[in-house]
Amino acid sequence: MTSTVPRVSPATTEETPVSQRRLLMCAADYFRIDYEINPYMHVGVQPDVAAAVAEHDRIVAAHLAAGRKVEFVDADPGCPDMTYTANAAVVRGDRAVLATLPPERAAETPHHRAWLEENGFDVAETPYAFSGQGDALACGDLLLSAHGQRTDFRALDTLSRHLGYEVVALQTTSPQWYDLDLAVAVIHPGRVLAYNPQALDAPSLRTLRGLGMDLIEVTPDEAAAFALNLISDGRTVTMTSGAPRLAADLRSLGLTVVQLDTTELRKGGGGIRCTALTLDNPA
Numbered sequence: 109m110t111s112t113v114p115r116v117s118p119a120t121t122e123e124t125p126v127s128q129r130r131l132l133m134c135a136a137d138y139f140r141i142d143y144e145i146n147p148y149m150h151v152g153v154q155p156d157v158a159a160a161v162a163e164h165d166r167i168v169a170a171h172l173a174a175g176r177k178v179e180f181v182d183a184d185p186g187c188p189d190m191t192y193t194a195n196a197a198v199v200r201g202d203r204a205v206l207a208t209l210p211p212e213r214a215a216e217t218p219h220h221r222a223w224l225e226e227n228g229f230d231v232a233e234t235p236y237a238f239s240g241q242g243d244a245l246a247c248g249d250l251l252l253s254a255h256g257q258r259t260d261f262r263a264l265d266t267l268s269r270h271l272g273y274e275v276v277a278l279q280t281t282s283p284q285w286y287d288l289d290l291a292v293a294v295i296h297p298g299r300v301l302a303y304n305p306q307a308l309d310a311p312s313l314r315t316l317r318g319l320g321m322d323l324i325e326v327t328p329d330e331a332a333a334f335a336l337n338l339i340s341d342g343r344t345v346t347m348t349s350g351a352p353r354l355a356a357d358l359r360s361l362g363l364t365v366v367q368l369d370t371t372e373l374r375k376g377g378g379g380i381r382c383t384a385l386t387l388d389n390p391a
Contacts, residue, residue: 126342127246127297127388127390128340128341128386128388129175129176129341129388130177130386130387130388131178131384131386131387132178132180132181132387133164133167133178133180133181133191133193133384134190134191134383135161135164135183135191136157136160136163136164136383137183138183138190139155139160139161139164139189139372140155140188141154141188141376142212143212145377147283147284147377148376150375153375155375155376156372159371160191160372163368163369163370164373166368167370170346171384174341174343174366175344179227179387181196181219184216184219186215187216189212189213189216190219191373191376191378192382193383194241194242194381194382194385195207195209195213195287196216196217196385197220197231198241198251198267199224199241199386199387200246200272200273200389200390201389202228202230202391203229203231203271203272204224204229204230205231205266205267205271206220206232206233206240207220207238207239208233208234209239232266232270233266234262234266236260236262236266237259238259238263239257239286241289241386242287242288243255243259243288245288245294246273246294246386247297248298249273250275250276250298250319251274252316253276253277254277254280254287255278256279257280257283257286258286276315276319277312277315278292278315279308279311280307280312281306281307281308284332289336289381289382290331290337290379291303291304291336292316292336293337293338293381295340296340297342299321299322300321300322300323300324300361301316301321302323302326302357303325303326304325304331304336306331307331324354324357324358326354330350330353333348333350334370334380335347335351335354336354337378337379337382338381339380339381339384340363343363344363344366345363345366346368347365348368348369348370349369349370355367368380
């Protein structure tokens with residue numbers, strides 16, 4: 109059952125620093141399925157590239173319309189998943205920790221490192237598997253960090269040391285939720301989260317519910333449709349279409365909700381959150 113959360117006014121929102129207003133993205137021109145590294149990818153089901161580019165263009169336009177700044181890392185024809193820039197790293201202030209991606213995506217990392225360093229970020233790395241922002245959601249001074257699917261628990265120490273976050277370790281229940289950003293969404297840092305209870309194991313549920321934040325429960329059906337793979341800047345939520353219940357819950361908070369089709373992009377296992385790396389998480 110969906111929890112009751114207080115209505116958030118714009119004035120109240122400004123009291124808490126928010127991010128998601130500066131984003132790094134990558135064009136979808138070379139998006140295709142060359143391999144299968146999550147349950148959503150099937151080499152026999154290729155995206156319509158023109159339709160995927162159009163979806164990506166509409167996401168960019170929605171960010172700009174919401175007053176966000178969008179920057180771009182150049183796409184590489186040899187990196188078909190590079191449009192999912194959330195997996196590149198996790199950033200706080202002027203520091204970043206690079207992802208340690210699966211071998212199939214390792215060629216993306218030099219591009220990510222170069223862009224971050226050229227733009228003034230102090231970049232660290234970890235030798236352990238780490239899925240970048242996909243498994244590391246900034247929430248005020250907390251970093252909600254998943255392990256056990258595509259991130260090694262030992263990588264969390266680097267996140268804490270280099271970025272100065274208090275890391276909250278969570279674990280999802282199956283490869284269906286291969287990254288945390290399919291199971292949990294930060295709506296207002298430190299105040300409101302949305303989550304799918306069936307996507308987290310029992311200890312993680314206890315941890316999440318013990319953080320003292322208001323929680324919006326999302327149905328398994330809507331979560332499976334990538335409802336939680338969203339971007340919220342505290343005023344506007346940009347999310348996939350096909351999740352009417354969560355959209356209504358968010359509007360009840362006084363938030364503007366923009367819903368977009370992600371049919372083609374989801375064939376690679378990514379949605380709106382996956383296509384943007386947050387560059388302005390406050391230090």
